[in-house]
Amino acid sequence: MDVIAIILTIVVLFYLAALLFLYATQGAKIFPGSTAAPDLAATSIAERSQVVMIDVDDVGKLLSWFMPAQRPDGRTIIYFHGNAGNIADRVERVLPYLQLGYGVLLVGYPGYGGNPGRASEQSFYRTARANLDFLAKTGVTPQRLIMFGESLGTAVAVQMATERKALALILEAPPASIHHSAWARYPYLAFDGLIRHKFASIDKISQLHMPLLIIHGERDTTTGVRFGRMLLNRANEPKQGFFPPEAGHNDLMSHGMPETVCSFLEALPS
Numbered sequence: 001m002d003v004i005a006i007i008l009t010i011v012v013l014f015y016l017a018a019l020l021f022l023y024a025t026q027g028a029k030i031f032p033g034s035t036a037a038p039d040l041a042a043t044s045i046a047e048r049s050q051v052v053m054i055d056v057d058d059v060g061k062l063l064s065w066f067m068p069a070q071r072p073d074g075r076t077i078i079y080f081h082g083n084a085g086n087i088a089d090r091v092e093r094v095l096p097y098l099q100l101g102y103g104v105l106l107v108g109y110p111g112y113g114g115n116p117g118r119a120s121e122q123s124f125y126r127t128a129r130a131n132l133d134f135l136a137k138t139g140v141t142p143q144r145l146i147m148f149g150e151s152l153g154t155a156v157a158v159q160m161a162t163e164r165k166a167l168a169l170i171l172e173a174p175p176a177s178i179h180h181s182a183w184a185r186y187p188y189l190a191f192d193g194l195i196r197h198k199f200a201s202i203d204k205i206s207q208l209h210m211p212l213l214i215i216h217g218e219r220d221t222t223t224g225v226r227f228g229r230m231l232l233n234r235a236n237e238p239k240q241g242f243f244p245p246e247a248g249h250n251d252l253m254s255h256g257m258p259e260t261v262c263s264f265l266e267a268l269p270s
Contacts, residue, residue, distance in 0.1 A: 022186060023194050027119070030152070030178065030197050031083055037114030038088030040065060045091055045098065052105075056130045059110045059117035063087075064131055066138075067094075069103030073270065074144045075167065076103030078131060080124075080160075082151030082173075086113030093150070096258035102265070103140070107131045121155075121197035128160050142166055146265065149174065151223060151249070155199035161208050168211040168268055170261060173220055173249050176202040176227040184224060202227075205235045212239040213264045215257050217247025240264060 040046050045067060053061040065087055069076050077097055081090050087106040094104045109127055110117025117123055135145065142165035149157030154174035161169050175181045177200035179192045192198070212235050216228030225243060232241045247255035 022182075026182075026194075026196060031111065031119035033084055033109065033112040033119065034086045034089075035112065035114065036086065038063075038065075038086050038108075040088075043088060043091045044095070048098070052134065054108075054127070054130045054134055056110065056117070056123075056127050059123055059126065060115075062108050062110060062115045062117065062127060062130075063113060064108045064134075065104075065106040066134075067098060067104045068138070069101060069140075069144070071101035071103075074103070074140065075146060075265075076105065076135060076140045076144055077146045077148050078105045078107060078128075078135060078160075080107050080128060080147075080149045080153030080156040081109075082153050088113070090150070093253060096262060097265070100262060100265070102146070105131060105135055121199055124156050125159055128156050129163070132160060132164055146170065146268075148172070151175070152199065155201045158201040158204050158208070161210065162204050166210055168213070168265070169208065170213045170215070170264070171201075171228070171231065172215045172252060172257065173217065173223050174201060174214065174228055174231055175199065175223045176230050180227055180230075181223060201231060202234065205231050209236055211264075211268060212236075213242065213261065214239070215242045215244075215252060215260060217249060217252055217255065218243055218245045219247060220249040222249035 040049055040051055048067050050066045052064050052066045054064055055061050087108050090106055108115050110123045111119040145166040146168050147157040147161055147166050148170045150172045154171040178195050178198055214228050214232045216225045218225050242260045244255040
């Protein structure tokens with residue numbers, strides 16, 4: 001075997017090893033959330049909130065936090081957070097909407113925040129459906145329901161919007177899909193066939209027919225702003241995009257997002 005053949009063999013073996021490593025570790029990369037149990041009593045929303053245990057098929061009872069609406073119209077936001085941390089880390093993010101009287105259900109995922117179960121694309125969807133069923137039982141009709149997704153949670157919100165009717169959909173820093181995000185980080189390694197948790201919002205967004213707001217920072221180095229623009233371009237009207245030029249992935253709250261979301265919500269038809 002000549003030198004070139006040996007070098008090619010080594011390169012191929014390293015390439016296959018890299019593929020195997022990414023395949024084996026994708027779950028940890030996609031779902032790095034905190035397993036620590038959230039402490040509602042330590043938050044600023046404790047007096048207004050209820051701890052609810054949501055029974056999810058094939059998972060068990062999962063903890064979510066529910067703040068009933070105080071508005072006459074009963075409008076309520078179901079909030080699907082991103083892949084890091086847990087629901088306790090999202091309290092400050094929903095305060096502007098609580099202050100306007102909107103209800104909020106902070107959805108706890110399997111494997112996050114002390115919840116049983118294992119995080120996966122399908123277990124997230126099952127959890128979302130169960131939380132939506134809970135809201136329906138409390139009287140939150142589709143005309144009162146606003147779906148809000150943050151980062152990876154946008155893919156959960158988009159999937160639910162393909163299955164359930166709602167008043168509106170809000171997506172904060174959305175990936176187009178795990179494949180798109182992975183290819184941006186690991187070019188020539190992230191093949192769609194090797195990805196178990198696809199979260200492919202780009203393939204679903206055109207199915208939706210409800211008011212849509214997409215918010216994405218131009219300086220987002222975690223989930224590139226081009227993915228938010230891709231989704232907005234493929235979405236149906238009515239739709240709005242807000243792309244603050246100085247914002248990244250985690251600082252949208254400081255770059256006009258609360259004001260933009262509140263304006264969007266208040267302009268929704270009654």
